[in-house]
Amino acid sequence: MPQRVKLxxxxxxxxxMRETFTARPVRERREMPFTWPTMWQNVGESLAVGYAxxxxxxxxxxxxxxxxxxxSTNRALVVPEFLRDFDDPAHHWPVxxxxxxxxxxxxxxxxxxxxxxxxxxxxxxxxxxxxxxxxFGHGDEGVIHVTVKQGxxxxxxxxxxxxxEAPFLLVYHEQDGPLAIxxxxxxxxxxxxxxx
Numbered sequence: 001m002p003q004r005v006k007l008x009x010x011x012x013x014x015x016x017m018r019e020t021f022t023a024r025p026v027r028e029r030r031e032m033p034f035t036w037p038t039m040w041q042n043v044g045e046s047l048a049v050g051y052a053x054x055x056x057x058x059x060x061x062x063x064x065x066x067x068x069x070x071x072s073t074n075r076a077l078v079v080p081e082f083l084r085d086f087d088d089p090a091h092h093w094p095v096x097x098x099x100x101x102x103x104x105x106x107x108x109x110x111x112x113x114x115x116x117x118x119x120x121x122x123x124x125x126x127x128x129x130x131x132x133x134x135x136f137g138h139g140d141e142g143v144i145h146v147t148v149k150q151g152x153x154x155x156x157x158x159x160x161x162x163x164x165e166a167p168f169l170l171v172y173h174e175q176d177g178p179l180a181i182x183x184x185x186x187x188x189x190x191x192x193x194x195x196x
Contacts, residue, residue: 003103005036008159010108017155017167018112021189022055034177036107040077042097044125044136046070046182047143049169049194050118051153065118068194074184076122082179083146093144096125097134106159114189117151117171120180148173155189169194 015026047070052063077100083093125134126142136142154170167188171180186196 003038003101005038005102006104006106007036007109008106009110010157011110013157013160014108014110014112014155017157017189018114020191021112021114021155021193022053023191024055030113032111032172032174032177034172036102037079037178038101038103039080040100040102040181041080041095042100042134043076043078043083043095043122044097044134044142045123046074046076046120046169046184047123048119048121049153049182050120051115052118053115053193063116066115066193067118070184070196072184072186072196074182074187074196076120077181077183079179083144086147093124096127108156108159111154111156111170112189113152114155114169115153117148117153120146120171120182122146148179150174151179 018026048067050065050067052065054063056064081092083095085091085093122144123136124142124144126137127135129135148171150173152172152174154172156168156170158166158168166183169182169187170178172178184196188195
């Protein structure tokens with residue numbers, strides 16, 4: 001029987017993150033019809049995340065485009081076989097990097113819905129060295145542009161403990177569930193947007 005991810009009640013954290021990001025009170029609570037996958041793959045770094053948000057608009061039907069350029073090292077974890085060739089979606093993009101189990105990580109039962117995902121720019125590992133450790137390419141080698149049709153951007157917090165907070169960004173699709181997690185030591189969601 002496959003392991004399930006342990007969950008904790010993060011409703012207050014998610015509500016606070018959403019209200020901080022949008023500068024508006026939360027008006028609804030929705031249950032997402034998915035569970036957290038236990039297996040992910042560290043495929044490299046997240047260089048940037050583009051999103052559409054209506055946070056500074058007086059009406060909620062007008063959106064502005066924003067792009068968060070990583071200010072620190074942000075790792076990209078994706079569900080296996082998520083990345084596909086744009087011109088040939090049946091073809092999986094070749095990726096390197098260790099598989100990561102979240103079976104022992106306590107994940108949030110709730111997360112903040114932040115914005116519509118426009119794009120992710122990732123710097124993928126392009127191979128392994130003689131010790132089997134993943135390596136980046138030179139220059140733009142391995143840099144890819146990722147889009148997700150009807151993709152959404154969320155924010156959450158790995159289970160906090162005293163002196164430890166670990167926010168993350170979540171790329172997901174309402175039907176397909178979680179697709180990518182972006183983590184970074186300085187990554188956070190603030191009133192002015194995504195930082196770190």
